[in-house]
Amino acid sequence: MGNRRTYGTNREDPVRGYADTAMEFPRLLALLLMVLEWTRPGLPSPLRPICDLRVLNHFIKEARDAEVAMKSCREGCSLSESVTVPQTTVDFEIWEKKNGSEQAQEVQSGLYLLQQALSLLRASVTATALQSHIDNSLRNLLSIHAVLRSLNIQEYTPPASAAELEGTWLVSTATDLLQVHVNFLRGKVHLLLLDAQACQQDVS
Structure with a gap:
């Protein structure tokens, strides 16, 4: 030592x-x-500890770091075109009426849109520090996808066009995109993992 x-x-x-x-x-x-x-046999992924939400909180922190880096960026940090992103507001009455499969589908479609949008942003920016933050965010989205699969949530099949998805809107700036990213993790992703019976059973 x-x-x-x-x-x-x-x-x-x-x-x-x-x-x-x-x-x-x-x-x-x-x-x-x-x-x-x-x-140990039967455990499909070492990522299951996200069920206690500490890992998700770390992802949210890194998403906030990317948002802060974006706000302080002065050059080489713009989005080349408008992108489709998920709506982040949650109507709890409607959310609670949905079954687990519907909730998971909504979260997975949002994660897919964010992955596509952040990938476009990554290709657009030239600021090295911001690129590093975006890379972290993309890796974290992939990790969340893996966690959902490990919880026996049906694998998501993206549509042929983002226009086919409901509950979306367009953003034209990198700042708006990164703010949506933070709010989506804090909102619907957090709710899905918090409500998932599989998570509660896994950590009991």
Whole structure:
């Protein structure tokens, strides 16, 4: 572990060395337990811990970071054309009347639109710092897709055209797009994972 304190003759301090070993053992044990849990038969993906929402909260934070980076960007950070994005407002009365499959379909279509829009933004911007944030956001969207599949949610088949989707609107600026990204994760994605019985059973 790290830089160990030495005395005169460059010999390691035996007490410090013992302490380092004692601290390292629990970390190794925890890592071993995680590996065994992830490789146990019947678990389709190591991404299932998102059900406790801590991973999703991390994704939301990174989406906010991208939004902040966009607002401070002065050059090479524009969207080349208008893009279709999901509506982020939630009518809870209507949402609660939908079954799990309908809710999942709505979230998956929104994730698909965001992935397409962010990919276009990634190709449009030239600011390196902003590109890095967009790359993180795209990876996080793929991770959420993988989590939904691991929860036995039916795999989403995108339509031939975004115009076929309901509950969408057009944005023409990168700032608006990144704001939609944040709000969609905080809203419908959060609700779906919070309400999913599969999540509750998985962490119980």
